[in-house]
Amino acid sequence: MRVFLDANVLFSAAKSDGAIRELLRRLRVAGHVPCADAYVVEEARRNLLRKGESALQAFEGLLRSVEVAPFGRVGLPPAVAELIHPKDRPILAAAMALRCDALVTGDRTHFAALYGRTLLGVRIESPRSLAEHLKLL
Secondary structure, three states: OEEEEOHHHHHHHHHOOOHHHHHHHHHHHOOOEEEEEHHHHHHHHHHHHHHOHHHHHHHHHHHOOOEEEOOOOOOOOHHHHOOOOHHHHHHHHHHHHOOOOEEEOOOHHHHHHHOOOEEOOEEEEOHHHHHHHOOOO
């Protein structure tokens, strides 16, 4: 399974050697492919520079095990775009363009209502629901 990682997931995995980092490790061990694009990588890096510069080395190490694609502008059908906050549309579009099966995000403000739904072939998951779905707990 290809799993797109939102910036907040990358940030959390870099900042703390906790549950999110362990989830990413288990994804890889189970043969799943963690994916991201330059858009979310730069957002995570920007936030780490502001809130946790000491985690940048862990972040760079983490990226070595993530398939990172260049940022590409991909549109969403209007009916789907209206379900997503404008700042998060590029994230779903990238997950779709990279042919990911899931998008994992901890952004409850903008994505919680979509957890468990599949949009354009991409299932929206929280880190916990993804771990449960893939039996990685």
